[in-house]
Structure formats: C-alpha cells, structure tokens
Amino acid sequence: AAGEIKDEARPDTLAAIEKALQTCRRCPIAELGTNPVMGEGLLDAPLMIVGEQPGDQEDVQGRPFVGPAGQLLDMHLAQAGIDRQGAYVTNTVKHFKYVMRGKRRLHQSPTAKEIDSCRWWVDSERALVKPRLVLALGASAARGVLGRTVSISRARGVPKMLDDGSELWITAHPSYLLRLEGPAREEQEKLFTADLAAVAARLTELV
Numbered sequence: 554a555a556g557e558i559k560d561e562a563r564p565d566t567l568a569a570i571e572k573a574l575q576t577c578r579r580c581p582i583a584e585l586g587t588n589p590v591m592g593e594g595l596l597d598a599p600l601m602i603v604g605e606q607p608g609d610q611e612d613v614q615g616r617p618f619v620g621p622a623g624q625l626l627d628m629h630l631a632q633a634g635i636d637r638q639g640a641y642v643t644n645t646v647k648h649f650k651y652v653m654r655g656k657r658r659l660h661q662s663p664t665a666k667e668i669d670s671c672r673w674w675v676d677s678e679r680a681l682v683k684p685r686l687v688l689a690l691g692a693s694a695a696r697g698v699l700g701r702t703v704s705i706s707r708a709r710g711v712p713k714m715l716d717d718g719s720e721l722w723i724t725a726h727p728s729y730l731l732r733l734e735g736p737a738r739e740e741q742e743k744l745f746t747a748d749l750a751a752v753a754a755r756l757t758e759l760v
C-alpha cells in the first residue's frame with residue numbers, strides 16, 4: 554500500500570535502534586517535531602516495563618518516565634521492591650503526541666494504527682533485551698506488545714505467554730491513576746499495588 558514501510562532487517566544493538574529512531578517516519582507523530590525517546594536500562598534485564606508514549610517532560614529530557622507518571626511509577630516500584638535500575642524501561646510509541654492548549658502541550662492518545670506502526674521498535678528492543686517478564690502499563694502498551702487490544706480490567710493479574718516464552722503482565726497506566734480522585738483513586742492504587750506485588754513475586758521465581 555502507498556506509504557507502507559517494508560520491514561528492514563532489525564537493528565542488532567540498542568544503539569542502532571536509537572540511531573534509526575531519529576529518522577523514523579513510520580507514523581505521522583514525528584512530524585510534530587518532538588524527539589524520539591529511546592528505552593533505557595540494562596541489556597539482559599529480566600524485566601521490561603513498557604509505557605504508552607513519552608510525555609512533555611520525557612520529550613524535554615529524552616528519557617522515559619521522568620515526569621509525574623514516572624514519579625508515581627517509581628514510588629510503586631520501590632514499594633513493591635522492584636529495582637528500576639535493574640529493569641529496561643521503554644514506551645510502545647517513541648514520540649510525544651500532543652495538541653497545543655495555550656502554552657501547554659496536552660497529551661493525546663496514540664491511535665491503534667500509530668501503535669501498530671511503532672511496534673517494530675518495541676519488538677526490536679524486546680528481541681535484544683530478551684526479558685523474562687514484560688510489564689505493560691495500560692491499554693496502549695498492551696497493544697504495542699500483543700498487537701491487539703485487551704481490556705485492562707480483564708487482563709490484569711493474568712499473565713500471557715509471548716512468542717519468545719516470556720510472560721506479559723498487564724496493569725493500568727500510572728497516568729490513569731493520576732487522573733482519579735478520592736475513593737476511585739484509592740481503589741485503583743490498591744489494584745496497581747497488587748499487580749506490582751504479583752510481578753515482583755513472579756520475577757523472583759523467574760530469575
């Protein structure tokens with residue numbers, strides 16, 4: 554089809570992915586002029602954490618999960634006893650998609666088509682890092698890893714086997730928690746805490 558990109562050979566190092574991302578035009582998000590944010594962490598990390606896309610802060614700093622959602626994630630990881638430094642942290646979509654509201658850049662969810670275009674990169678990262686366990690945060694991340702849409706409420710707590718034998722665990726996105734207040738927030742925080750505790754327990758079995 555017009556505009557379709559033939560799959561090239563996969564980059565064979567994380568550095569090669571990072572370099573190739575600079576000129577990626579697989580989807581239109583890059584036209585917004587933001588910078589691709591590469592995953593970060595250890596090659597050979599047993600745990601890969603996948604978010605949706607970089608936000609405003611991540612775009613500015615060039616690192617995943619360093620803004621408000623990242624701080625909430627860090628707090629929960631620490632509480633669950635999961636060492637972020639020992640994990641590989643990335644996003645399913647590599648560029649920040651936004652609309653301007655006054656002077657602020659407001660997050661916009663990527664479309665299924667954009668997520669599917671960007672799967673090439675997260676698949677390439679996964680092929681190199683070879684994590685034993687992949688933790689997808691939210692529906693976009695789950696689609697980015699699985700290639701289809703799942704419901705978080707049904708998928709959470711039930712690991713799925715991926716093609717390479719690793720396990721995919723799905724939970725909510727921390728930005729979702731940040732948008733809630735009161736009892737709804739409390740309830741979702743509890744579910745998130747339980748999901749991370751299950752992942753922490755499973756990780757100790759796997760490694």
Ligand code: URA
Nearest residue numbers: 604605606607617618
């Ligand atoms: N939200 C994400 O999904 N990823 C980030 O890196 C930051 C916020």
